[in-house]
Amino acid sequence: MGLVLLIIIWLITIISSYFFVARTWWFPVGASAAAASIDHYFTVTLLLMGIVFVAAQGILGFFAWRYRDRGTSSVAHYSHGNDRLEIAWTALTFILFVGLNLMSSSIWASERFRPAQPGAVQVEVTGMQFQWYFRYPGPDGKFGATKPELIDPSIGGEGAVGLDATDPASKDDLVTGTMYLPVGREAEVILRAHDVIHSFFVPGMRFKQDAVPGLAIHMHFTPISTGDYEIVCAELCGLGHYKMHGMLKVVSQQEFDAWLAARESEKQ
């Protein structure tokens, strides 16, 4: 039985580890400025934790076999432990775990502690059951007022966010169901929700943030490759949670300006 345990535990360990190392199912290609450091940090964590995982399971399996009861030839070693060893492995574990954590603190700080840079593209992202809407402030650079009473998803766009037409700043606001961003420029997203908590998750951008009713949460990220990136909802929001998805299209600055201009002229 000891040998069987060793074999099965080692097999489970090897097979699980294989799929991590082989990256059979893996993160999508990182397309934001932060992705490289996040992915690198993930790899470091995976390596260190992987070593611990393999070592612990390996030792477990080995001990189960090595110290099996072999009848009169095996004698258990009477000991209540070893204080020096305890202190040693406690200290090492503490250094490993906390050290690992502090390593990532600078990435977290740069992602979350500082506000968006001036000149960032502003997009207000609003989540509601079960659709994402994206509002651009237009040439005046100001978001117009919204009124909850005016919210009417059935007329789409402006109606969905409850845009208040009486506010002059609203005139040039653009509301779309697809998100466009220019490549290489920092984007400031302002996350809002109308009804329940949603979460704006773009795997390719390594970006996720809950959209909470009652709050307008300012975040930023910088797309660095053009392409289409799927947006999904990552906080259970009701029946349609699974189909609350959208698309982020990252295009060149020119294409972005052209797209904005085309949308603006459509409004007239």
Added chain:
Amino acid sequence: MTILTSAENFSHAGLQQLEMRLRRARLGLGVGVLGIVMVFVSFTSAYIVRQGLPTLDPRTNTLIRDWFPLPLPALLFFNTGLLLVSSVTMELARRQVARSTTPTRAASIPNVFAGREGTILWLALTAVLGVSFLKGQWTVWREMEASGFYVASSPSSSFVYLLTGTHGVHLLGGIFALLSAGATVLFRRPAESRVVVLDVTAWYWHFMTLLWVYILCLLEFAR
């Protein structure tokens, strides 16, 4: 007015047994009280958080604070007085029964009833005061409603109802405990049970009073 008969004196072993039961019961009550305290710690933290919480006003897209403290009806303070007095009467009942464990006769104190009838009287008084307190709290609610402050009218009114209501429910439990303690005093044979039951009931009652004073201070000063 019967004074303790010698049959109810405690032997040394009996006192040891009583001490053990008392210690255990008090420990249990202390632990239970800690559990209840956590409920009110949570309410307190929600209260403080809510006071300072800004919320997004979608019309102006700015964060606003919407906490307006509620004026507390004066009746609340009168009710507090009732509860404080009830703690005194409760304590008198508890001490009276506790004294019955001493091997010597209880020294007679002028104007204080001794014996089981006395204890019942103090318990009854405590219960009456407790019920009056609850009736008073109910009246406070009516007064608040008359001034237009219902449970959902404003964040501060919600908390007033919440805190007074939850405390009231626990106090009602205490009143049932009083009734049970009264029954114990009247009908239970072992004197030891009377001491323990009265003791636990009394400390729970004092906790209710203390909790109420805390809630009042919170509502009055942390606005």
Added chain:
Amino acid sequence: MVEAQAHAQAHAGPQGFIRKWVFSLDHKVIGLQYYFLALTAVFVGMFLSLLMRIHLIWPSVSLPLFGEIKPEAYLSLLTMHGTIMVFFVLTTAPQGGFGNYFLPIQIGAADMAFPVINMLSFWVTFLAYMVMLSAFFVTGGAPLHGWTGYPPLSALPSAGPGEALGADLWVISIALFCIGALMSALNFITTTLDMRARGMSLMRMPLTCWAWFITAILGLLAFGVLLAAGILLLLDRNAGTSFFVPLVTINGQLAGHKGGSPLLWQHLFWFFGHPEVYIAILPAMGLCSQLVSVFSRKPIFGYKAMVYAMLSIGIMGFMVWGHHMFMSGMSPYSGFAFSVMTMAIGVPSAIKTFNWLGTLWGGKIRFSSPMLFAIGFVSLFVSGGISGPFLAQPVLDIPLHDTYFVTGHFHLIMGVASIFGIFAATYYWFPKMFGRLMNERLARWHFWFSLVGTYAIFMPMHYLGMAGHPRRYSELTEVGYLHNLLPLQKFITYVAFITIAGQFIFLFNLFWSMKFGKKASDNPWEATTLEWTTATPPPHDNFAGRTPVIHHGPYEYSVPGEPRDFVMQTDPLTVAVR
């Protein structure tokens, strides 16, 4: 003298059926009641998860009796699966079940401190269970807001099917459960502090007792917070208050609330929720220590360290709740603080793992069924624990939060490891409770099905998570990149079928052995703790009127110079004194 008299009086116990088996005050009967409640709950919970797995990969299949699993049903299944498993299995069986049965005996007491409260705590829990199940049968059905119940989704009756009456019943059930849990915690703490037999110092208690004790303290301090949150949620749902709900519109209509904070619920819930996961795992950790010692014939490696580790896990468990909220909109500075604390709490867990390995080292291992599950527990604890540090870094939580990576993590560490603890406890203490041994052959089949099966179900979920697969999706057809992950989802469902089938081996073994199992001696495992000194099953007052006196620690195995390879805690002093 008086104590012996009291014990003699208590010796016999009540004889009528109702007072002996229904409203029993005997901690052993109450323990069994909790255990069998958990047993039904775990099969209900497993059945719900099977329906979930079927729906995910065959959305339009029509099941016999059941019909088609509608999309709204999936989220209700998910919610109830989580709620029933976490509360009515993981918080009942290890603590209310085995803790109730064996804590008094292991410390040398005749019963719990407050038997009436003990009885009430079970029946309140039972009532909570009935209320929870009733949510399935009301208009709108069971709620769909997940076991975490985040408002505004859980606070607005019109936010989805099941969110009206079903959600009210859910909250009420949880509130009742909190009350039952608080009563139970009261008993455990008082009993451990005040009723240990002579010689049973705290540092001579078996680690199971330490685990139950610390778990009870966690429960005492945490369940009140959940109760408070539940009360606030009920008020928001039914009295129009706005503790948790800001100004929202639902289905185009203003919901009538304003100013509340959804984050407030999350803080309150997780302040309870994180200690709760330690409540679910600590008893299993205590038992694992017990079992690796008994079945390696060696003292536990580092008893004191094990105690301090559990204490630190308990204390620090109250300081890490924010790691469930890194993406919630909470201040990123708080996030940083919580994450450092979370990594720190990994340290005592690691110490415990080292000490279990240290106990195996140099041992003389017997592979009886309890030991198999104890070894399985260590393996699963390592696996589930290792994925924790990933999620504990907020930066890595960005891509991983609310994906299947989290689902895989908590199922391995909380779901499976804890359940292995329950299995191990069953195989271990069955002979003491029922006087017979469970069948070893069937036990081994059960073990392999469960170990390999659960790894095959939950390890792949980590891969799904890394690939960006969000949680709680009832259909996998809408999002483009999920198409490639469907084969892996299919694999998980197939394995789930097999693994669940394997659990019926256990169920059969359990009931068959009660009648037909090989008769057991009073101490079939040759263990040292007090429950193995009693008759089988123990009499009503556990020690037949005698009060045990303790001379040794609980792990005196293979003591040099002793005639047998174990010294009972009550054996008179000879060579080994600790």
